[in-house]
Amino acid sequence: MDSRFIHSIHSSRYDYKTENESSSGDEERSSKYSFVSALCMSGGEGDNSYSTNSLLQRRALAKAKPVLVKNIKELMMGLSFPKYIKVADLGCSSGQNTFFAMSEIINTTNVLCQKWNQNPPEIDCCLNDLPNNDFNTTFKFIHSFKEKNLTCKAPYFVSGVPGSFYSRLFPRKSLHLVHSSYGLHWLSKVPEGLEKNKMSVYITASSPLSAYKAYLKQFQRDFTTFLKLRSEEMVSNGRMVLTFIGRNNMDNPLHRDCCHFWTLLSKSLHDLVVEGLVSASKVDSFYMPFYDPSKEEVKEIVGIEGSFEIKDLEAHEYDLGHCNQDGSKRSKSGKNEANYIRAVSEPLLVAHFGNAIISRLFNKFAHHVSQHAGCRNKTTIVDEKETLVLTNELNNKILAIHCKSKDDDLGDHYLAVGQSQEYKFRDNLWHTTLFWCHMGQGPDYKIQQVFEAYRSTWTKYVGYTYWIGREDGIYFRQDPHGLPLVKRYDWNLTAY
Numbered sequence: 001m002d003s004r005f006i007h008s009i010h011s012s013r014y015d016y017k018t019e020n021e022s023s024s025g026d027e028e029r030s031s032k033y034s035f036v037s038a039l040c041m042s043g044g045e046g047d048n049s050y051s052t053n054s055l056l057q058r059r060a061l062a063k064a065k066p067v068l069v070k071n072i073k074e075l076m077m078g079l080s081f082p083k084y085i086k087v088a089d090l091g092c093s094s095g096q097n098t099f100f101a102m103s104e105i106i107n108t109t110n111v112l113c114q115k116w117n118q119n120p121p122e123i124d125c126c127l128n129d130l131p132n133n134d135f136n137t138t139f140k141f142i143h144s145f146k147e148k149n150l151t152c153k154a155p156y157f158v159s160g161v162p163g164s165f166y167s168r169l170f171p172r173k174s175l176h177l178v179h180s181s182y183g184l185h186w187l188s189k190v191p192e193g194l195e196k197n198k199m200s201v202y203i204t205a206s207s208p209l210s211a212y213k214a215y216l217k218q219f220q221r222d223f224t225t226f227l228k229l230r231s232e233e234m235v236s237n238g239r240m241v242l243t244f245i246g247r248n249n250m251d252n253p254l255h256r257d258c259c260h261f262w263t264l265l266s267k268s269l270h271d272l273v274v275e276g277l278v279s280a281s282k283v284d285s286f287y288m289p290f291y292d293p294s295k296e297e298v299k300e301i302v303g304i305e306g307s308f309e310i311k312d313l314e315a316h317e318y319d320l321g322h323c324n325q326d327g328s329k330r331s332k333s334g335k336n337e338a339n340y341i342r343a344v345s346e347p348l349l350v351a352h353f354g355n356a357i358i359s360r361l362f363n364k365f366a367h368h369v370s371q372h373a374g375c376r377n378k379t380t381i382v383d384e385k386e387t388l389v390l391t392n393e394l395n396n397k398i399l400a401i402h403c404k405s406k407d408d409d410l411g412d413h414y415l416a417v418g419q420s421q422e423y424k425f426r427d428n429l430w431h432t433t434l435f436w437c438h439m440g441q442g443p444d445y446k447i448q449q450v451f452e453a454y455r456s457t458w459t460k461y462v463g464y465t466y467w468i469g470r471e472d473g474i475y476f477r478q479d480p481h482g483l484p485l486v487k488r489y490d491w492n493l494t495a496y
């Protein structure tokens, strides 16, 4: 189980800092753990790519959406509807997730400007990641991003900014909004002083306290650098929304959940040592450049660094969905989790251990997830439910509806004019949920239509999906922020 923090930080004061004071991330990377320079997510769109295996991070983006929306609104109002805003997504990675955040920013800005009768600003969308990142795969999604924002009046421009967010990336006082999701738990380097932390790629219950202290120190350095650099780059009254992995437990800093992904990775590497495929010394010189801080640690760093004020700090809990499942479901979840962890760690692992062990390593990982006894008694913390709403806005006719998915038949319902039927369901974590609905007009139901009512994709995690039957067709809306209804289907005259 991991905890995520959503921080909305707005810049409140500006200390003058010299260039010499800012440390360079590239410098940090040239430590003795040279594999760190390979840090990036698995590129491309194949089965093992980040693009294919980043639904969990999409969920995190969806959870952070209210905080993001709130901050965009406050930013726009606070700056009296500027003509231009520059927005950065730091650690955008490869794939479409970054566009989820950018769409939200553009749409919210657009709707707000409409509401206040203001011209929408030109929006400069800067997508940043490390130079090794597969930006090509990201930019391939620009087309669908533009399609999604067709009705949007705010002109926007997308560009890539390669470089470490632990170095200066933008000119002084140029950024209005900084967004970063699931990037800041990655450190600029492996901390010094982990030698006693044997056969473990991260902190575990059996690690020496010195390992925790070393990781915390590195996080303090990195996060302080990050804040200091952003305070130079951001305009006065700018906003920052940061989401990253954190931990809940404060009492024992060594405590990591038994199913913690790095603990399972350490176990899997240990299996390969036992099989003679990897040497123990090789495992002993591999550590994840990663840290999951507690809320208190984050607050302390922000306070000491001093450039920003925390407006909202939220912690959300969830696991990867493999607990409380039996048999084949657990085995499938094991594979899913293995794919997810592989997508974020394969480049680092390949740089240190080589290619040959990777598939075997993640087969072991999947096995550990599905077999882990401790997981079976844990409570799975469930995510929010999706809601599908079908409404009759016909003139004086009954509307018959019938929705079903692969697993659920929601049955026949007959709606009077003005009546709605609401279905709540939990989207599965791996986003394969698909609902089809039929609508038919009374009294003979010959005028009808069958349509895809809900398909879970990154663009459609919004909470509410509305379908409305009207005389001239079937209308759709899938956003709680007041976007207009769009006619999606005409009626058919053939029998259902």
Ligand SMILES: C[S@@+](CC[C@H](N)C(=O)[O-])C[C@H]1O[C@@H](n2cnc3c(N)ncnc32)[C@H](O)[C@@H]1O
Binding pocket: 025, 039, 040, 041, 054, 057, 058, 061, 090, 091, 092, 093, 094, 097, 098, 128, 129, 130, 133, 163, 164, 165, 166, 180, 181, 182, 183, 184, 186, 187, 188, 344
């Ligand atoms: C797990 S991905 C998250 C991507 C995306 N924000 C999302 O929500 O799906 C983390 C990204 O942060 C990037 N990253 C890690 N350290 C970084 C740094 N110092 N500077 C820029 N990007 C970094 C990684 O390369 C990776 O693409």
